[in-house]
Amino acid sequence: xxxxxxxxxxxxxxxxxxxxxxxxxxxxxxxxxxxxxxxxxxxxxxxxxxxxxxxxxxxxxxxxxxxxxxxxxxxxxxxxxxxxxxxxxxxxxxxxxxxxxxxxxxxxxxxxxxxxxxxxxxxxxxxxxxxxxxxxxxxxxxxxxxxxxxxxxxxxxxxxxxxxxxxxxxxxxxxxxxxxxxxxxxxxxxxxxxxxxxxxxxxxxxxxxxxxxxxxxxxxxxxxxxxxxxxxxxxxxxxxxxxxxxxxxxxxxxxxxxxxxxxxxxxxxxxxxxxxxxxxxxxxxxxxxxxxxxxxxxxxxxxxxxxxxxxxxxxxxxxxxxxxxxxxxxxxxxxxxxxxxxxxxxxxxxxxxxxxxxxxxxxxxxxxxxxxxxxxxxxxxxxxxxxxxxxxxxxxxxxxxxxxxxxxxxxxxxxxxxxxxxxxxxxxxxxxxxxxxxxxxxxxxxxxxxxxxxxxxxxxxxxxxxxxxxxxxxxxxxxxxxxxxxxxxxx
Numbered sequence: 001x002x003x004x005x006x007x008x009x010x011x012x013x014x015x016x017x018x019x020x021x022x023x024x025x026x027x028x029x030x031x032x033x034x035x036x037x038x039x040x041x042x043x044x045x046x047x048x049x050x051x052x053x054x055x056x057x058x059x060x061x062x063x064x065x066x067x068x069x070x071x072x073x074x075x076x077x078x079x080x081x082x083x084x085x086x087x088x089x090x091x092x093x094x095x096x097x098x099x100x101x102x103x104x105x106x107x108x109x110x111x112x113x114x115x116x117x118x119x120x121x122x123x124x125x126x127x128x129x130x131x132x133x134x135x136x137x138x139x140x141x142x143x144x145x146x147x148x149x150x151x152x153x154x155x156x157x158x159x160x161x162x163x164x165x166x167x168x169x170x171x172x173x174x175x176x177x178x179x180x181x182x183x184x185x186x187x188x189x190x191x192x193x194x195x196x197x198x199x200x201x202x203x204x205x206x207x208x209x210x211x212x213x214x215x216x217x218x219x220x221x222x223x224x225x226x227x228x229x230x231x232x233x234x235x236x237x238x239x240x241x242x243x244x245x246x247x248x249x250x251x252x253x254x255x256x257x258x259x260x261x262x263x264x265x266x267x268x269x270x271x272x273x274x275x276x277x278x279x280x281x282x283x284x285x286x287x288x289x290x291x292x293x294x295x296x297x298x299x300x301x302x303x304x305x306x307x308x309x310x311x312x313x314x315x316x317x318x319x320x321x322x323x324x325x326x327x328x329x330x331x332x333x334x335x336x337x338x339x340x341x342x343x344x345x346x347x348x349x350x351x352x353x354x355x356x357x358x359x360x361x362x363x364x365x366x367x368x369x370x371x372x373x374x375x376x377x378x379x380x381x382x383x384x385x386x387x388x389x390x391x392x393x394x395x396x397x398x399x400x401x402x403x404x405x406x407x408x409x410x411x412x413x414x415x416x417x418x419x420x421x422x423x424x425x426x427x428x429x430x431x432x433x434x435x436x437x438x439x440x441x442x443x444x445x446x447x448x449x450x451x452x453x454x455x456x457x458x459x460x461x462x463x464x465x466x467x468x469x470x471x472x473x474x475x476x477x478x479x480x481x482x483x484x485x486x487x488x489x490x491x
Contacts, residue, residue, distance in 0.1 A: 004464055005324055005333050007073060007159075007317075008340045009234045013243060015163030016226055016233065018170040019313065020247035022306025023222025025173060025254050026103075027110035030300045033262040034279025038272050040208030042263040043198035046256050048212020049219065053252035055415075056220045057245055059379050059408040062386035063223075064241025065397045067230045069389060070466055071237040073342075074321020075227035076378040078465050081325075083385035086453065086461060092381050093322050094443045095374025100315035101349060102367045103221070105356030107307035108147050109364060112140030112357065114300055131360030132431075144357045151308045152350035155316065158339045159232050166309055169302045174254070176299020179292065180284055181257035189287035190264040197269075214418035214426025217379065218372045219255065222307075223247050224379075225314035261287075312353075316345040325464045327453045363431075370432040370439070376415040383408035 011019075036045040066079045076096055081089035115123035116137070126138025154161050184190045199205040223244045230237055258280060263271075265283035276282040285293045320342035323332025336343035356364055383405045389395045390402035397405070418426040428436075462468045 002326075002460060002464060004467070005320075005335050007231045007320070007335070007342065009232055010158075010160050011163050011229055011232045011234055013235055013239055015167055016229060016240075017243045017247055018166040018306075019163070019229060019310050020223045020226045020244060021250055022166055022170040022173065022303075023225045023310035023314070024220055024247055024251035025177075025303050026107060026222070026307040027114075027300055027304050028219070029255055029258055029303060030280050030296065031110070031113075031278065033259045034272055034276065036212065036259055037200075037263055037268050037279070039200060040203075040212050041197060041199040041201075041205075042195045042260060042268060044200060044205055044208035045212055045259050048209045048216075049255045049259070050252055051209065052213050052216025052219055053248055055213070055216055055411045056223060056248050058404060058411060059383060060223055060244040060248060061241060061398075061401075062383040062405045062408045063227050063244060065386040065389060065395065065401065065405070066382055067227050067240035068237045069395050071230035071233060071240075072321065072465070072467055073228065073231040073317040074325070074465065075224065075230065075318070076382055077318060077321055077325075079385040080378075080381035081461065081465050083381055083388050088381065089325075089465070090327060090447055090450070090453070091443075092378055093318065093327065094446075095371070095439075096378050097315065097318055097322070098367070098439055099221070099371030099374045099378075100225075100311050100318060101352055102356070102364060102371050103311045104148065104308055104315065104349060104353040105144070106364050106368050107304045107311070108144035108353065109140070109357050111147050111301070111304045111308075112144045114297065114304070115143050116140055118297060132362040132366075134360040134362040136358065136360050141357050145354055147305065147308060148350055148353045151305070151312055152346060152353075154309070155312050155346045156336065156339060156341055156343050158341060159229075159313070162309060162313055166306060169306045169309070173299050173302040173306060174250075176295050176302065177254045177257055179295040180261050180280075180288075180299070183292055183295075184261040184265065184284070184287050187287045190261070192264065194264050194267050195260070196267075201269075210418065210424075211426060214415065214424065215372070217375045217415050217419075218368075220248060220251060221372070221375050222251075222310060224375070225310050228314040228317040231317070312346070312349055315349050316342050319345040319348060321465070325453065325461060326456060327450055366429070366431040366435050369428050370436045373416065373419050373428070373436070376412050376419065379415070380409055380412035383412060 039045065040048055070078050070082065072078050077089050077093035080092035112123060123139040123143055124137050128136045128138055130136070154165055200208045226240060226244055230240065262280045262283050265287045271279055271283065281293060281296060284296045319328060319332045322328045323330055323345065332345045332348065333342070334344050335341065386397060387402050387405035387409065390397040390405055418424045419428060421427065
C-alpha cells in the first residue's frame with residue numbers, strides 16, 4: 001500500500017467560516033450591482049440572489065454529508081470517485097482545478113482595477129498592449145503580482161497563519177458592508193421610490209430572476225472551499241454543514257444589502273443609463289461622501305484579498321488531493337517539512353496565477369465564465385455521492401437525506417442547462433465555449449498520460465483518495481462508515 005501524505009488538523013471553526021464567507025463575497029458583490037440592475041431590476045436581482053442562496057443551501061446539505069463521511073483534501077474529486085469511479089473523478093477534478101485556479105488571478109486583476117480607479121497616476125502607467133479590447137498596464141500587473149506573491153508566502157508558511165489572516169480580512173469586509181448598508185438609509189439620500197420599476201423593463205420579471213439564478217454558482221462559489229480544507233479541521237466535521245449554511249446566508253444578506261444600497265440613492269434607471277465606471281461607488285459617494293467611499297474601497301480590497309487567500313488554499317488542496325491519488329505527479333502531494341503545508345501545490349498555483357494577468361482581465365473572465373459550468377458539475381457529483389450514501393444506510397444523512405441530495409442534483413443539472421443551453425439567460429459567450437473546448441482537449445491529452453492512475457487497483461485508490469481500504473479490487477460500490485472526527489489519520 002502506498003504512503004499517504006496527510007495534512008495536519010489546525011483550522012478552527014471561525015477560521016473555516018471566514019474562509020467560506022470571504023470567498024463567497026468577492027469583488028463582484030461591489031462591482032457588479034449595476035449589471036445586476038440592468039439584468040433584472042432591484043427586486044428581480046434580490047429575488048434571484050435569494051433563490052440562488054436557497055438552492056445553494058440545499059446543495060450544501062449534501063456537502064455536509066460528504067465532509068462528515070470523507071474529511072479529505074480534494075473534496076469533490078473524492079466525492080465523484082466514491083459515487084462514480086475514477087474516470088468521473090478525473091473529469092470533476094479537471095474542471096474544478098481550472099475554476100479555482102482562474103479565480104485567484106481574477107481577484108488579483110480586480111485589485112489592479114481598483115488601483116486604477118483610486119490612483120490612476122500610479123497603476124494606469126506603463127501601457128503594454130491590448131488584449132480583447134482590454135488595455136494591459138505594467139503598473140496593474142505589478143500590483144496584482146505583488147498580491148499573489150504575498151498571499152502565496154502566507155500560504156506556504158502555514159495554514160494557521162492563513163486562517164488568522166482570513167478572519168481579520170473578513171471582519172473588515174463585513175464592517176465595510178455594514179457601513180454601506182446602514183449608512184445609506186441613515187444619510188437620508190435613499191428612497192424606496194428610486195427602486196421603481198422593480199424589474200428590468202426590457203425583459204419579463206421571470207426572465208430577469210432566472211438570469212440572476214443562472215449565475216448563482218458564480219455568486220456563491222466559495223462555500224465549497226470549506227470541504228477542500230476538511231482534512232485540516234481541528235474540530236468535528238459535523239460542524240461543516242452549519243458553517244457552510246451560515247456563510248451562504250450571510251453572503252446572501254450582504255449581496256442584497258449592496259444591491260439595494262446601489263439602487264436606492266437615485267432612480268436606478270438614470271444611474272445605469274449614465275454608464276458609470278462603478279455604479280456602487282457612485283451612489284456611495286453621493287450618499288456618504290469620501291468617508292463612505294473609503295469604507296467601500298476598504299471592503300472591496302478585503303473582498304479581493306479574501307478571495308485570493310481562500311481560493312489559493314482551495315485550489316492547492318485540490319491539486320494536493322489529485323497528486324496524492326497519482327492523477328497528477330506525486331510532486332503535488334509533497335508536504336513542506338517545516339510548515340506542513342502542500343508547498344509544491346501552493347507554488348504551482350502561484351506560478352499559474354502570476355502568468356494570467358499578462359493576458360488581460362477580459363480573457364480571464366472568459367475562463368471564469370466557463371469554469372462556472374465546472375463548478376455546477378462539482379455540485380452534481382457531490383449530491384449524487386450523498387444520495388448513494390443515503391441509499392446504503394451506512395452513513396447517517398439525516399431526515400430526508402436522499403431526497404435532499406436528489407433535489408440538489410436536479411438543481412445542479414438546472415444550473416448546467418441555464419449555462420449551456422442556447423436561448424437560456426445564462427448561456428455562455430462564444431469565447432467561453434472556445435476556452436471550454438481547449439480545456440477539454442487538453443484534459444483528454446493529459447488523461448492519456450495518466451497510466452499509473454488508470455491502472456491502480458481500486459483498493460489502492462480507496463486508500464489514497466478516501467482514506468479507506470478495500471479488501472480486494474472489486475467492482476462493488478464502496479460505502480464508508482460514518483466519520484465523527486479525524487484526529488486519527490491514516491498515514
